[in-house]
Amino acid sequence: MVTTDYTKGSVCWIDLGSPDTAAAAAFYEATFGWSLQSAGPDAGGYGFFQQDGDTVAAIGPLTEEGAKSGWTVYFSTPDAAATAKGVEQGGGVVRVPPMDVMAAGSMGQFTDPAGGQFAVWQPGETKGLDAVGEDNTFVWAELHTDDQKATVGFYQSLFDWRAGDPGIPGVEYTVLMTESGGDDPAAAFGGVAGVHPGMDAGWLVYFAVADTDATVAAATAAGGTVVMPADDVPTVGRIAIVADPFGATFALLKPEPRQ
Numbered sequence: 001m002v003t004t005d006y007t008k009g010s011v012c013w014i015d016l017g018s019p020d021t022a023a024a025a026a027f028y029e030a031t032f033g034w035s036l037q038s039a040g041p042d043a044g045g046y047g048f049f050q051q052d053g054d055t056v057a058a059i060g061p062l063t064e065e066g067a068k069s070g071w072t073v074y075f076s077t078p079d080a081a082a083t084a085k086g087v088e089q090g091g092g093v094v095r096v097p098p099m100d101v102m103a104a105g106s107m108g109q110f111t112d113p114a115g116g117q118f119a120v121w122q123p124g125e126t127k128g129l130d131a132v133g134e135d136n137t138f139v140w141a142e143l144h145t146d147d148q149k150a151t152v153g154f155y156q157s158l159f160d161w162r163a164g165d166p167g168i169p170g171v172e173y174t175v176l177m178t179e180s181g182g183d184d185p186a187a188a189f190g191g192v193a194g195v196h197p198g199m200d201a202g203w204l205v206y207f208a209v210a211d212t213d214a215t216v217a218a219a220t221a222a223g224g225t226v227v228m229p230a231d232d233v234p235t236v237g238r239i240a241i242v243a244d245p246f247g248a249t250f251a252l253l254k255p256e257p258r259q
Contacts, residue, residue, distance in 0.1 A: 001133060001187065001188070001189075002132045002133045002138065002139060002140070002189050003132065003133065004127075004128060004129065004130065004131070004132060006076045006123070006127050006128045007076065007178050007179075007180040008076060008077060008078060008159060008160065008178065008179065008180070009075055009076065009077075009155075009158075009159030009160060009161050009178045009179065010075065010076050010178050010189055011073055011074065011075060011076075011132075011138065011141050011189055011190065012074055012075065012076040012121050012123070012127065012128030012129065013058070013073075013074035013119075013121050013128050013129055014057050014058070014071055014072065014073055014074065014129070014138050014205050015046075015057065015058035015059060015060060015071070015072055015074070016028075016057065016058070016059045016060075016069070016070070016071050016072075016248055017059075017060060017061070017062045017063070017067060017069060017070060017072065017248075018059060018060075018061065018062065018069050018244075018246055018248065019061070019062055019069060019246055020246065021045055021047070021059050021060065021061055023245065023246075024059060024069075024244060024245070024246060024248075025047070025049075025059060026222070027219075027222045027223055027224065027244050027245055028049060028057075028059075028244070030218060030219075030221070030222035031215060031218050031219045031222055031224070032049075032051070032136040032207065032209075032215075033051065033136060034049040034050060034051055034056065034057070034136070035049070035050050035051075036048070036049060036050070036059070037050050037055075039058075043060075044060065044061070044063075045060055045061045046058065046059070046060040046061075047059055047060070051131065051136055051137065052131075054129075054130035054131040055129055055130045055131075056129060056130065056131050056132075056136070056137045056138065057129070057137075057138065064095070068247065069244070069246040069247050069248040070117075070202075070247075070248045070249070071203070071204075071205040071248055071249075071250055072109070072117060072118065072119050072203075073118050073119070073141050073203045073205060074107070074118075074119040074120060074121040074128075075118065075119070075120050075121070075158075075159060076120070076121055076122075076123065076127075076128065077120045077121065077122050077158075077159070078122065079122060080098035080106045080107065080108045080120050080121075080122040081098050081108075083098075083108065083120050083158055084097060084098050084108050084110070084120075086157060086158045087110045087112075087158065089157075090112075090113065090154045090157050090158070091113040091154070092110050092111055092112050092113055092154065093110060093111040094108065094109075094110055095109045095110060095111055095117070096108055096109035096110075096119075098120075098122070100124075101124075103124050103125045104124050104125050104126040105121055105122050105123045105124035105125070105126050106121070106122040106124070107119060107120065107121050107122070108120050112151060112154055112155070113150070113151070113154055114145045114146065114147055114150070114151045114154075114201050115200070115201045115202065116143055116144075116145060116151070116201050116202035116203055117202055117203070118202075118203055133208065134208060135208055135209055135210045136207060136208070136209060137207065137208060138205060138206070138207060138208075139206050139207060139208035139253055139255070140189070140190055140191070140205075140206035140251075140253060141176075141189060141190035141203055141204070141205060141206070142190055142191050142192070142193060142203070142204045142206065142251070143155075143176075143190065143191070143192045143193070143202070143203050143204075144192075144193055144194065144195045144196055144199060144200075144201055144202060144203075144204060145192060145194070145195065145201050146194065146195055146201065148172070148174055148192050148193075148194070151192065152174055152176075152192055155176075159178070159179070160178075160179040161176050161177065161178060161179065162176075162177040162178070162179060163175065163176060163177075163192075164176075164177060164188070172193070172194065173191055173192065173193050174191060174192040174193075175188045175190075175191050176188060176189060176190045176191055176192065177189065196227075196228065196241070198227060199227065199241075199249060204241070204249060204250065204251055205250050205251065206239075206250070206251040206252070206253045207250060207251070207252055207253070208253055208254070208255060209252050209253065209254055210254065211254060212230045212237075212238040212239065212240050212252050212253070212254040213230050213238075213240075215240075215252050216229075216230055216240050216242060216252065219242045219244075220242075222245075223244075223245040224242050224243060224244050224245060225242070225243045226240065226241075226242060226243075227241040227242060227243050227249055228240060228241035230252075235256060236253070236255070236256060237253050237254050237255040237256045238253070238254040239251060239252065239253050240252045
């Protein structure tokens with residue numbers, strides 16, 4: 001279960017890189033009801049998606065040459081520079097070396113050995129998102145890779161994650177938990193699966209919703225496309241995968257009530 005009690009290795013931030021931030025913001029406003037707040041005149045077009053006054057995600061223009069529109073997952077770290085060294089030692093790539101973001105904190109962006117892109121955040125004045133785990137906010141991060149064992153090992157060397165079995169017969173899936181959460185399944189924040197047809201290897205962001213089908217309908221009406229139609233997953237909930245008008249994919253989840 002994701003919370004805003006951010007510890008080492010927990011998902012603390014998500015942002016969207018888009019070639020047209022205004023049009024993308026309009027899409028997510030129509031899909032989730034978010035509003036966009038600029039980070040300021042010196043922020044290079046970066047802004048915060050808000051819900052009821054809380055920051056629930058962020059958006060900015062694409063800055064890397066040849067970059068595709070997509071969501072980036074940020075993991076909390078007490079030392080971004082040390083994490084960058086660990087990425088290189090583990091066979092990953094440092095795309096953006098750690099740098100300070102004024103007094104807010106420090107960030108770095110990387111690529112894991114299997115090609116999945118991710119980022120880290122060393123908190124300063126900003127610890128992370130204001131709200132998670134609620135309707136229309138981040139609820140789960142899922143890594144798609146063709147080599148689960150090796151890729152999980154890479155991230156464990158960086159963040160000391162614990163890995164578990166979801167206990168769903170016939171499903172090859174690894175559940176991820178932060179070290180501070182122990183082996184309690186309720187402490188899970190994400191998972192690892194094989195690469196979904198039609199998608200690239202890497203991280204997929206899930207948003208909790210009150211009604212998966214209604215949200216899919218809102219997304220498609222706003223110009224999005226369905227990558228995976230809504231379906232019920234036993235013990236998990238009703239899931240769908242959608243792409244925004246610029247090809248950035250994300251998942252929707254109406255969780256099953258906890259027993």
